[in-house]
Amino acid sequence: MEKQLQDKARELLESGKADVIIGYGWNRDKSHTTPVFIKKAEDVGKLVFNKLCVNNLSVYLTRKYPDVYAMGKRAIVAKGCDIKNIVVMMSEGQLKRDEVHIIGVTCDGVIFDQDAWAKAEDGSADMGAELKDAVTATKCHNCDVRNPHLTDTLIGDKSNFTPPDEPVGFVFDKIKDIEKMDSRDKWQFWMGHFSRCIKCYACRQVCSLCYCERCISDKNMPQWIETSAHLRGNLAWNLIRAQHLTGRCTFCGECERACPANIPLNVINQKMSLVMGEAFDYKSGYDPKEHPPMIVFNPDEDKDDFIK
Amino acid sequence: MAKKILKRSDLTKLVASVGKAGGAFVAPKAVANGLVEYVFIKKADEIEFDYIVPGKSFKEANFPQTEVVARFKNDPEGVTVEGVELNPPRVVIFGARPCDAKSSESLNSVFTWDFIDEFYTKREDAMVTITVACTTGDNACFCTSVGIKPDDTDGSDLLLRETEGGDFTVEAVTDKGKAFIKEEKAVFTEGKATPKERTIFEPRKLDVDLEKIGEYLKDTDHYEGDLWADMARKCIGCGSCTYACPTCHCFDITDEGGFSETERRKNWDSCQFDFFTLHASGHNPRDRQYKRWRNRFMCKFNIYPGKFKTKGCVGCGRCVRVCPVRLDITEVMEEISGA
Known part of the structure; x- marks a missing residue:
């Protein structure tokens, strides 16, 4: 999936369809993901997508970030839930549909409590099924957009998840x-x-x-x-x-x-x-x-x- | 000489005794979903022992987030202004960490610099800092990289070391600390056999060179360099890092109230807010978020060390932990050290 994401990012940058890719990268210790702004095709290897990609990057599309706007045509890596925010911004006249290239990623849920997750990953805490539910955000247990609903490019395998009738979590x-x-x-x-x-x-x-x-x-x-x-x-x-x-x-x-x-x-x-x-x-x-x-x-x- | 011992079970007596003498007791307490904070406590069983550092530092005890510094009254006879005379009770800070204790010196330098801020100094004079050396830590801790040790005594009145049995050995650091032991001699007992102390946590040493960082920042060519935008563009401009930081000290004066009565308040302020440097003309010299982030970094490693001998950054790692976008100050420190 990451390979697919990086290839698409390279294609967008090389073809000039995007000047900057707003996406996720690793921090130094690979313990957390952190927002990255990829401007050059040779840097697309920094883009990652995994369960730790919890940030909603759509905030960088708002007018609070004139320097991101000034970077040129923006493409954004977005989960279904992040795209919901982009949709609201569009309905409120903050963003035009053609102003952003949405790289939608299918998603199996993200980790809300990253520190608890890190302890489970390195084996220092027992991660039973119950705790896994606790560190996954409530929104993920009820998600109806694991297959993103508004995209220009779709990355990842189709999710077969159906949300419960009554919200849980x-x-x-x-x-x-x-x-x-x-x-x-x-x-x-x-x-x-x-x-x-x-x-x-x-x-x-x-x-x-x-x-x-x-x-x-x-x-x-x-x-x-x-x-x-x-x-x-x-x-x-x-x-x-x-x-x-x-x-x-x-x-x-x-x-x-x-x-x-x-x-x-x-x-x-x-x-x-x-x-x-x-x-x-x-x-x-x-x-x-x-x-x-x-x-x-x-x-x-x-x-x-x-x-x- | 036998060492002084503080038994964990005797903390109940200590809290009660401090309270009885009219003092207040501040200690780490679990306040919400895994969050531990320094708060005023009434009973020793509220104290949390399993923590790395509390969410915020204890600077709140002598530099409250909001406090009244003057009052105005407006009545038919005219306007009267009334100052606030502080007469703070003794505050005992228990369970401080060496990084936080060290930061007291940093705040003191600022608040006694060109003007003695009595709202700070009177509280600090009445404060007794009891530090517990670190036996636990995480990847965000970096005190050893800024020249502090996890069992440093600087800034503490007493330094405690946890023993294998859960009690503490006591080292008196200052005269204030020695006097406190004398006053509370019922709880600071003399141990015949020195109990085995727990191993001190040693944070990983970062590849940073503070002198080089200082030199880099002094060079004005670097001020407008690409590094700041590249590394700090993702900063969302909240004040979490500055409010959690033990050495950040900026405040704002604001008047609050109505027509007849008004309070003048001293409130924490953050250089990360776009409002912080906005001029009345509408011009803002720090008009982009990465410039505000650059300012905080400059303050810690250039502006502050240029003015004071004390530390601009104590390596507690709070700003790394609280940052919603994981903008890690140590990554920038390493980047500049390697430049």
Whole structure:
């Protein structure tokens, strides 16, 4: 598969169809993968694809990266879940279809907890089937895009995986647990987690759908939200981000993976996605022509009648 | 001479005794899904012993992420400004690592440089640092490559070494440390037979030459070189590395509140944010992310060492561990050392 990927990358660079390939490479110790930007055909050997390729590289297609844009025509190595983000960016006018060459890769799931995986690989921890599930991201257990849905080139063998009818995994279990809580316990659960927030904004920076050039948290004339890392400020930030992603988040899980304070951001964002699914029968990231519900005004299709 | 011993079971007494005297006790604690942090604890059974280094350093104890430095009141008689007089209680940091202890010196250099920042120094004066030498580590640890040893005493008041039985041998480093042992003599007992100490973890030695890195960075031709964009283009511009870092010390002053009452706060800031150097005119001298990353590297290995004798980087490896895109500072150090 890697050979196929590298050959395609070489072909794209040599033919001038792409000036830069945004993909995955190894770090020095081959313990983690890290984003690479391949500009020359002789460097395509650096491209890899494996279970550790967890990053959602679509963030490098946003306007937050003018220097990547300036490199010329962009091609990107993307898993099905990453392509969902590219689709949302297209539906929101951030990216035109012909502005990026999507090298879709079929995928068997990626490792969420890379350190736990490393210990299992080198034999220092016993990796039973159960732990394997724990280090694989929840999104992977429910993935319906292991065969990527929007590509210019498709790499890898067809996956025969069918996702379960009802979503499974840690995130959904946790959502069910929280739904059973009363409002006081819910409040305490979230305030407990938000109290650890250090306002590093890794959740925002790693997200390709947080593409605003000036985030509301950085606006200080007037200052809309408190930027201090006290409980009020942390609550304000985390709620605002959850609201801004409602109906847009594709559950790529990057925010939770990036969070140095281990705040369960997937739980809050996925809960919002479930709500959007119920209210608008909508799932983000599948059709670039369909707009996210929160930016559409369409009273005719409202299934509730209380506002008419 | 027989060595002083601190029994693990006596930590309960120590925590209680410090609390009784009005002090606070900070120690590593498991706070969420495998994350260990230095936090204020009330009981010794909260202490976590199985950790490499906690997520963030203990700089929060004397350089809080957010703190009030002044208050304003606006009433019909006019505006009154009220300063904040700190009178911090004793804070005992237990389970510090030698890299973190060393970083106290680095912060001290900054906060006592051209201005004595009492919000820092008063807290530091009231702090007792009890370090536990490293018996575990990982591939991100690189203290020996920046001239620190995993059982260094610098910056600590007491250095503990874990014994095979789980207790600790105690080495008093400073007068503050000696006085603390005297005060708490009920828990620092004298062992007749010195127990066997655990083997100190030796991190791998990187192929780096700090002097060469310093020279490379001083050469202005290298400032605009391709290396920075090539190696740091993937930086996503979050503040994780700077907030986890024990020696990063930048802060911002912000006013928060309403019309009648306002607080002036000193908040951590990060050179990785694009807002950090944005001028009022709209011009930003560090207009690309790799330039912000270059700044952090320059700060650790050129700007800081140019001003102070203490260390800009203590090799704790936190920035390597937390980086969402695995932009590894040691890879850049090696690249420049080999250039």
